[in-house]
Amino acid sequence: MTLILALDFGGTKLAAAIANVGSRQWLRCERRFSPRNANASSDLEMMRELIHFLLQSAKPAAIGVSFGGPVDATTGTVRLSHHVCGWENIRLKDLLEAEFGVFVSVDNDANVAALGEHRFGAGQGYESLFYITVSTGVGGGWILNGKPWRGVGGMAGEIGHMVVDPSGPMCLCGKRGCVERLASGVYMARDVREMLENEPQRRRERREGEILRDLVGGNLELVTGRVVSEAAGLGDELAEQILYRGAWGLGVGIGNVANLMNPQRFVLGGSVTKAGERWWEVVRKTARETALPEVDLEIVPAALGDDAPLWGAVALAQSTLISS
Amino acid sequence: MTLILALDFGGTKLAAAIANVGSRQWLRCERRFSPRNANASSDLEMMRELIHFLLQSAKPAAIGVSFGGPVDATTGTVRLSHHVCGWENIRLKDLLEAEFGVFVSVDNDANVAALGEHRFGAGQGYESLFYITVSTGVGGGWILNGKPWRGVGGMAGEIGHMVVDPSGPMCLCGKRGCVERLASGVYMARDVREMLENEPQRRRERREGEILRDLVGGNLELVTGRVVSEAAGLGDELAEQILYRGAWGLGVGIGNVANLMNPQRFVLGGSVTKAGERWWEVVRKTARETALPEVDLEIVPAALGDDAPLWGAVALAQSTLISS
Numbered sequence: 001m002t003l004i005l006a007l008d009f010g011g012t013k014l015a016a017a018i019a020n021v022g023s024r025q026w027l028r029c030e031r032r033f034s035p036r037n038a039n040a041s042s043d044l045e046m047m048r049e050l051i052h053f054l055l056q057s058a059k060p061a062a063i064g065v066s067f068g069g070p071v072d073a074t075t076g077t078v079r080l081s082h083h084v085c086g087w088e089n090i091r092l093k094d095l096l097e098a099e100f101g102v103f104v105s106v107d108n109d110a111n112v113a114a115l116g117e118h119r120f121g122a123g124q125g126y127e128s129l130f131y132i133t134v135s136t137g138v139g140g141g142w143i144l145n146g147k148p149w150r151g152v153g154g155m156a157g158e159i160g161h162m163v164v165d166p167s168g169p170m171c172l173c174g175k176r177g178c179v180e181r182l183a184s185g186v187y188m189a190r191d192v193r194e195m196l197e198n199e200p201q202r203r204r205e206r207r208e209g210e211i212l213r214d215l216v217g218g219n220l221e222l223v224t225g226r227v228v229s230e231a232a233g234l235g236d237e238l239a240e241q242i243l244y245r246g247a248w249g250l251g252v253g254i255g256n257v258a259n260l261m262n263p264q265r266f267v268l269g270g271s272v273t274k275a276g277e278r279w280w281e282v283v284r285k286t287a288r289e290t291a292l293p294e295v296d297l298e299i300v301p302a303a304l305g306d307d308a309p310l311w312g313a314v315a316l317a318q319s320t321l322i323s324s
Numbered sequence: 325m326t327l328i329l330a331l332d333f334g335g336t337k338l339a340a341a342i343a344n345v346g347s348r349q350w351l352r353c354e355r356r357f358s359p360r361n362a363n364a365s366s367d368l369e370m371m372r373e374l375i376h377f378l379l380q381s382a383k384p385a386a387i388g389v390s391f392g393g394p395v396d397a398t399t400g401t402v403r404l405s406h407h408v409c410g411w412e413n414i415r416l417k418d419l420l421e422a423e424f425g426v427f428v429s430v431d432n433d434a435n436v437a438a439l440g441e442h443r444f445g446a447g448q449g450y451e452s453l454f455y456i457t458v459s460t461g462v463g464g465g466w467i468l469n470g471k472p473w474r475g476v477g478g479m480a481g482e483i484g485h486m487v488v489d490p491s492g493p494m495c496l497c498g499k500r501g502c503v504e505r506l507a508s509g510v511y512m513a514r515d516v517r518e519m520l521e522n523e524p525q526r527r528r529e530r531r532e533g534e535i536l537r538d539l540v541g542g543n544l545e546l547v548t549g550r551v552v553s554e555a556a557g558l559g560d561e562l563a564e565q566i567l568y569r570g571a572w573g574l575g576v577g578i579g580n581v582a583n584l585m586n587p588q589r590f591v592l593g594g595s596v597t598k599a600g601e602r603w604w605e606v607v608r609k610t611a612r613e614t615a616l617p618e619v620d621l622e623i624v625p626a627a628l629g630d631d632a633p634l635w636g637a638v639a640l641a642q643s644t645l646i647s648s
Contacts, residue, residue, distance in 0.1 A: 070618060079618070128476060140584075144468060151586020152452060155619045158583035163576055163614055165490055173616065252487055259482035260464075260581060262475020290487055292497065294394060294403070295479045 002321070003027075005051065005060035005100075006313035009043060010034070010109065011068045011083030011136065016050040017310050018060065021318060024120060028054050029310070040086035044095075062320050063096055063104040064313030066112035073154050076106035082137070105316040109133070109309045110157050111148050113302075114141030116312030117267045121303035128263040131302070132159060134250060135270035136225075138180040144263075160184070164252040182249030185225020185272050188242050192228050193220045195238060203238075211236035229275035243275060247282035254283065255290020258297050269302030326645070327351075329375065329384035329424075330637035333367060334358070334433065335392045335407030335460060340374040341634050342384065345642060348444060352378050353634070364410035368419075386644050387420055387428040388637030390436035397478050400430035406461070429640040433457070433633045434481050435472050437626075438465030440636030441591045445627035452587040455626070456483060458574060459594035460549075462504040468587075484508070488576040506573030509549020509596050512566050516552050517544045519562060527562075535560035553599035567599060571606035578607065579614020582621050593626030 001020040008015040017029035030050045034043055069087065070079040076093020096104040107115075114131035117123040123131070123143060132140045138160035142149035150156050160180035161173050168177020169191070181187050196209045197220065203209055212231040216222035231239035254266055268283070284299055291297050304311050325344040332339040341353035354374045358367055393411065394403040400417020420428040431439075438455035441447040447455070447467060456464045462484035466473035474480050484504035485497050492501020493515070505511050520533045521544065527533055536555040540546035555563035578590055592607070608623050615621050628635050 142585075144473065149468065149585075152588045153586055153618070153620050155616065156584065156586040158586075158616055158619070161583050161616055162580045163488065166488070166576070167491060175614065252490070256486045256580065257584060259485050260480065260584065261466075261473075262477055262480040262482075264476045290499065292479065292482055292485055294477070295482070296477050 002061045003058055004314050004317045005055065005063045006066075006310045006317065007047060007051070007063065008066045008109070008309045008313065009047065009068055009081075010309070011081065014043060014047050014050060015306075015310055016047065016054055017314075018054050018058075019314055021061070021321070029307075030054055034084065038084050040081075040084060040090055043084055043087075060100070060102055060317075062102055062317040063100060064112075064315070064317030064320075065092060065096070065104060065106040066109045066309035066313045067092065067106060068109045071106055071108045071154065073105075073107040073111070073148075073150055076104060078106075103317075103320045105320050107148070107150070107312075107316060108139075108141075108154075110139035110141035111150060112141070112312035112316060113269065113304075113308035114143050114157075114267075114312065115148055115315045116304055116308040116310070117269070117302055118143045118146075119315040120311045121308060122267045122300050123265060126264045128261075129265040129267055130157075130159075130257055130261070130263050131267045131269065131308075132250075132254070133270040134183055134185075134268060134272040136184060136186050138184050138250070138270075142261075142263075144261075159253050159257060162253050162256065164249050164256070168249075177249070179249050179253040183246035183272065185228075188225050188228045188246055188272075189223045191242050192239060193223050195242075196220055209236060209238040212239050225272055229272070229279070232278075233276050243279060244282045246272070247275075247279045248286050251283045251286025252290050254287040254299065255297070258287065258291040258295050262295055264298070266297070266299040267302050268299060269305065269308055273301060326385045327382055328638050328641045329379065329387045330390075330634045330641065331371060331375070331387065332390045332433070332633045332637065333371065333392055333405075334633070335405065338367060338371050338374060339634055340371065340378055341638075342378050342382075343638055345385070345645070353631075354378055358408065362408050364405070364408060364414055367408055367411075384424070384426055384641075386426055386641040387424060388436070388639070388641030388644075389416060389420070389428060389430040390433045390633035390637045391416065391430060392433045395430055395432045395478065397429075397431040397435070397472075397474055400428060402430075427641075427644045429644050431472070431474070431636075431640060432463075432465075432478075434463035434465035435474060436465070436636035436640060437593065437628075437632035438467050438481075438591075438636065439472055439639045440628055440632040440634070441593070441626055442467045442470075443639040444635045445632060446591045446624050447589060450588045452585075453589040453591055454481075454483075454581055454585070454587050455591045455593065455632075456574075456578070457594040458507055458509075458592060458596040460508060460510050462508050462574070462594075466585075466587075468585075483577050483581060486577050486580065488573045488580075492573075501573070503573050503577040507570035507596065509552075512552045512570055512596075513547045513549050515566050516563060517547050519566075520544055533560060533562040536563050549596055553596065553603070556602075557600050567603060568606045570596070571599075571603045572610050575607045575610025576614050578611040578623065579621075582611065582615040582619050586619055588622070590621070590623040591626050592623060593629065593632055597625060
């Protein structure tokens with residue numbers, strides 16, 4: 001059997017898996033959380049351990065890598081990580097090829113996850129699709145004519161920083177009201193915290209955010225995107241306000257993308273997409289209203305969940321076997 | 325020599341031209357204005373006259389057609405025209421093939437103009453580009469991997485109805501603050517007229533719109549997009565306000581598209597792009613601010629002007645000769 005090694009350098013976790021070519025099941029799969037003070041060297045060292053643990057004495061035919069940050073896919077060089085320091089200009093492809101003596105293919109996580117869903121998940125049989133991950137941040141990856149579309153500098157897919165409300169809140173990117181600023185878990189949690197910290201007395205009198213406060217035992221530091229979703233599901237109006245504002249922003253973004261590129265399918269993954277049926281309703285309704293009536297629009301959940309980047313890495317590696 | 329016939333059904337005018345394969349000059353080119361009460365039949369009849377006048381007894385090897393409205397390019401069927409009635413579901417390709425006995429290729433004007441600029445104009449040598457026409461309306465056409473990208477239903481390229489300001493003015497499409505609503509000539513003219521008609525006394529006292537009024541001899545019905553540009557160029561503050569708000573909206577749209585698709589080049593054509601250097605500055609500056617710093621961005625004027633759809637039609641027709 002021909003063995004494929006798939007690696008996923010996420011912002012907060014690392015994963016590695018092996019599978020035989022053509023198989024849809026992992027032979028073995030391992031995950032680790034990356035520590036808070038991780039840097040590129042410690043991440044690489046931890047990944048090496050995972051790899052040797054998985055492979056034992058076996059040798060893969062090719063390696064595919066998903067990296068959580070901008071990558072020059074033609075050279076396999078990491079541009080930077082927004083979460084882990086020390087990754088600037090690391091030639092990850094060269095480094096792994098020197099170490100393992102096989103062909104290595106590297107791309108950013110959204111592109112790789114798009115490829116994973118296209119080949120093995122909710123995008124099978126669709127020649128054009130846009131995959132969007134809505135999690136800590138918001139990112140996207142394209143499949144056009146059955147192949148990844150990366151753009152001239154490898155930067156395509158950045159729906160996260162599409163401005164949908166120029167009078168909205170300020171994002172780290174320097175613009176107001178971009179999709180990520182409204183819809184990502186980190187920003188939703190921050191907005192909820194700030195709203196509860198401002199005018200706490202008035203809000204308490206009106207019992208605003210009460211369910212939210214209960215969920216974190218009164219410690220607002222513990223509010224995350226997941227907590228906001230949960231509180232909204234339980235009927236907390238403040239959490240609903242923030243969660244569905246995010247769904248609205250994402251829906252406007254998707255509708256704009258539909259008008260612009262008219263892909264067959266939108267596939268949505270990431271933790272925020274587990275926020276419940278009403279979140280999906282708001283996304284779908286807003287996207288439908290934003291797209292022109294003549295533009296068909298289909299929005300479906302990702303099928304591979306957290307495994308999408310790993311399966312995409314398998315597809316990346318397999319394509320190098322075919323083309324080499 | 326092998327003769328190509330190129331046809332352009334614009335909203336307000338018709339054009340036909342003939343050229344030899346490989347040539348970059350028209351053998352003959354004819355244009356007519358379509359009358360106000362035109363319908364599909366009268367447009368077709370007028371186009372027939374143009375064609376017979378051009379061809380005399382010659383026979384083209386293929387015909388390429390640019391149509392000003394949504395088209396199903398795979399079947400060459402017009403969906404509708406926003407300007408001329410009676411075009412719904414007209415099988416333009418079949419109709420012309422039956423009449424002239426040669427292969428006919430039909431696509432909408434923005435896609436065809438994009439192809440024209442790619443093959444013969446400002447997009448030569450660029451494998452990925454987005455062409456935007458800013459005129460009566462705002463439309464766009466894609467070239468990706470050196471070929472037109474039309475989307476699954478042929479609707480790709482609709483930057484005109486991308487929402488950039490959800491609290492902006494209402495568009496006919498039912499949404500607020502889309503690019504076309506802000507940046508197109510027709511809407512800019514309407515906004516200027518309405519501003520001058522409201523509170524005319526107060527505006528006169530402040531001498532607002534004075535240059536604009538002078539340009540149309542006081543008859544606000546004569547205000548067009550071109551008049552707004554001209555007045556802005558002469559320092560009319562009200563005209564400036566509307567013209568540069570449009571440039572801002574278009575710039576946000578272009579920045580969003582750059583983040584999403586990261587094409588090599590943006591090519592801008594249409595009457596509004598002749599509004600002067602400051603209009604271009606606002607478009608470029610806003611697009612640069614909207615795009616992520618890592619996303620390269622180049623925005624250039626179209627090279628073919630009003631001939632872009634005709635030259636694109638030549639390219640369309642030539643490609644059928646090669647593939648047939």
